[in-house]
Amino acid sequence: MAEAKYDVLGIGNAIFDVLVKTDEKFLSDHGMTKGGMSLIDEARAASIYRDMGPATEMSGGSAANTIVGIAGFGARAAYVGKVKDDQIGRLYTHDIRAAGVAFDTSPASDGPATGCSYILVTDDGERTMNTYLGAAQELTADDIDADEVAGAKIVYLEGYLWDPKSAKEAFVKAATIAHGAGRQVALTLSDAFCVDRYRDEFLELMRKGTVDLVFANEAELHALYQTSDFDTALRQLRKDTKLGVVTRSEKGCIVASDDGVVAVPASAIDRLVDTTGAGDLFAAGFLVGLVRNAGYENAGRLGALAASEVIQHIGARPLASLKELAKKNGLPV
Amino acid sequence: MAEAKYDVLGIGNAIFDVLVKTDEKFLSDHGMTKGGMSLIDEARAASIYRDMGPATEMSGGSAANTIVGIAGFGARAAYVGKVKDDQIGRLYTHDIRAAGVAFDTSPASDGPATGCSYILVTDDGERTMNTYLGAAQELTADDIDADEVAGAKIVYLEGYLWDPKSAKEAFVKAATIAHGAGRQVALTLSDAFCVDRYRDEFLELMRKGTVDLVFANEAELHALYQTSDFDTALRQLRKDTKLGVVTRSEKGCIVASDDGVVAVPASAIDRLVDTTGAGDLFAAGFLVGLVRNAGYENAGRLGALAASEVIQHIGARPLASLKELAKKNGLPV
Numbered sequence: 001m002a003e004a005k006y007d008v009l010g011i012g013n014a015i016f017d018v019l020v021k022t023d024e025k026f027l028s029d030h031g032m033t034k035g036g037m038s039l040i041d042e043a044r045a046a047s048i049y050r051d052m053g054p055a056t057e058m059s060g061g062s063a064a065n066t067i068v069g070i071a072g073f074g075a076r077a078a079y080v081g082k083v084k085d086d087q088i089g090r091l092y093t094h095d096i097r098a099a100g101v102a103f104d105t106s107p108a109s110d111g112p113a114t115g116c117s118y119i120l121v122t123d124d125g126e127r128t129m130n131t132y133l134g135a136a137q138e139l140t141a142d143d144i145d146a147d148e149v150a151g152a153k154i155v156y157l158e159g160y161l162w163d164p165k166s167a168k169e170a171f172v173k174a175a176t177i178a179h180g181a182g183r184q185v186a187l188t189l190s191d192a193f194c195v196d197r198y199r200d201e202f203l204e205l206m207r208k209g210t211v212d213l214v215f216a217n218e219a220e221l222h223a224l225y226q227t228s229d230f231d232t233a234l235r236q237l238r239k240d241t242k243l244g245v246v247t248r249s250e251k252g253c254i255v256a257s258d259d260g261v262v263a264v265p266a267s268a269i270d271r272l273v274d275t276t277g278a279g280d281l282f283a284a285g286f287l288v289g290l291v292r293n294a295g296y297e298n299a300g301r302l303g304a305l306a307a308s309e310v311i312q313h314i315g316a317r318p319l320a321s322l323k324e325l326a327k328k329n330g331l332p333v
Numbered sequence: 334m335a336e337a338k339y340d341v342l343g344i345g346n347a348i349f350d351v352l353v354k355t356d357e358k359f360l361s362d363h364g365m366t367k368g369g370m371s372l373i374d375e376a377r378a379a380s381i382y383r384d385m386g387p388a389t390e391m392s393g394g395s396a397a398n399t400i401v402g403i404a405g406f407g408a409r410a411a412y413v414g415k416v417k418d419d420q421i422g423r424l425y426t427h428d429i430r431a432a433g434v435a436f437d438t439s440p441a442s443d444g445p446a447t448g449c450s451y452i453l454v455t456d457d458g459e460r461t462m463n464t465y466l467g468a469a470q471e472l473t474a475d476d477i478d479a480d481e482v483a484g485a486k487i488v489y490l491e492g493y494l495w496d497p498k499s500a501k502e503a504f505v506k507a508a509t510i511a512h513g514a515g516r517q518v519a520l521t522l523s524d525a526f527c528v529d530r531y532r533d534e535f536l537e538l539m540r541k542g543t544v545d546l547v548f549a550n551e552a553e554l555h556a557l558y559q560t561s562d563f564d565t566a567l568r569q570l571r572k573d574t575k576l577g578v579v580t581r582s583e584k585g586c587i588v589a590s591d592d593g594v595v596a597v598p599a600s601a602i603d604r605l606v607d608t609t610g611a612g613d614l615f616a617a618g619f620l621v622g623l624v625r626n627a628g629y630e631n632a633g634r635l636g637a638l639a640a641s642e643v644i645q646h647i648g649a650r651p652l653a654s655l656k657e658l659a660k661k662n663g664l665p666v
Contacts, residue, residue, distance in 0.1 A: 018424075021652060054401065054428040054650060057390035068387065087420040087446070091351075095387040113420070317387060319354060319647070 069284025277316025345396025402617025610649025
């Protein structure tokens, strides 16, 4: 196998986050399902934005957040995602490159604006996302560079890629190239509603071995197997994938592999501010542990640490150096 | 005097903030003077942005931050400032209106982009600002609506308005209308370097009575009177203006009026994160106290409280309800 150029290459919907603190009433008045991600069209985006309070903006996108986290640990990271060549697309491009991520997907020169997500954060720290895909709709298999994908130890894909019309072809192309080059393919199930939309396809990706590693939170796992019993779902997961990592918020995570099941506790926090990016940053830490051969327990701890950083402030991108944080906590990076 | 429609109307440079955590080395490598505001042209903006880390974005602009704070206390507020009709200008317009501020300045349809400030925040919480004025350059006296200005109890103006080429005419027009309608005019000196640029003009505004109330921090006060002795500077300030309010960071503030000098302590904080907006939010609280006839001491306390909120998170706009915060602290709003 050729020497890897990247530790992890991520592919996802490039989304600019517009974050606002709000109350439960806003969610119910607007018919939003708390904690989920809803896809919205331009008209609904305009209507939500009109009613929303003053916002804070930050680059986001699930896989992009993970990849930025991976770079923050000092690992080599690349990202593929589609923005438009507009003001927000340029902010987006700056942020991901400034984080040390290789990002060379050509921006769309016409069509819809750079995608954005209106993220409503309630007092309990829970986030409810309303995503207008915009230019992320324009990602196609042509955006996948075979050499770049083959040069990454792990290709990380988000389930959300099933939403835009052509991105799943990009997904499958990347997975095929990666396996052809002897690399690993990881998938995050993204969101319980996303799992509801694409359950059979996600199960097929797992059972056919298109993906080697699956990240899910509890809600996604339950949605995948349509059961409210955690142990039943976990047993199914172990049958369907070689390596399954289930995050359980303050209860930590479960790593299920051929070697057995390892439970890793969550990291302590001072104050929960905004859960946006928690799962994304967990995946970042876990993947860094994996490429560093740190063992599942340390990988889980790195994931928990990164998640704990991002939920203590507004926004889905880390504000502190994850590398320093890991060192301070005696974890290998 | 007609019934006031607004408690405070603010006029300033409408600036979108691009905030990033950085270290002292970045400042020195880029020849920046820590703690100040430097005006930059497009080329320097591009060069700083290229080198900057991943950012968080939020609407800003000194007087705009103050006006948003005033609305946050539940007072009636209006703002005049120039953005372009571009993506960032639309974010800006949304944010200030969503904060409950009347904002009707027509955006520029061509010319430079909406202004922005690259704000570097070091570990000690100090912010160093690099401002590209952009569309804020296009503010003119035509943007001042006589009825709107005459309908505000206090017109609040920022010293930064001396930087764009035509804004000082807007400033003087607004002050003249306000006084003609029997209203009060307040000025913030904005920045010590700004005072260096326009010292004689600011002193003339004060001595001629174009402004009735002056906000300054210690550095600005010392720059204004070119002395390092605080008491000397304060004596001069008392001669030159009817009401002078000097903020002294963790030492609180001094209110100097015909009634004498009142010292008000700063509000306690858990953790200093980012001083961006501290002076702006202090002014917000103080002005709310003034229009509510709460007395100088309570006005100072409201100012200190608002400042303490904004320095405990990234960005110059409050994230919590200032009205609730005031109630919780037993202050009148």
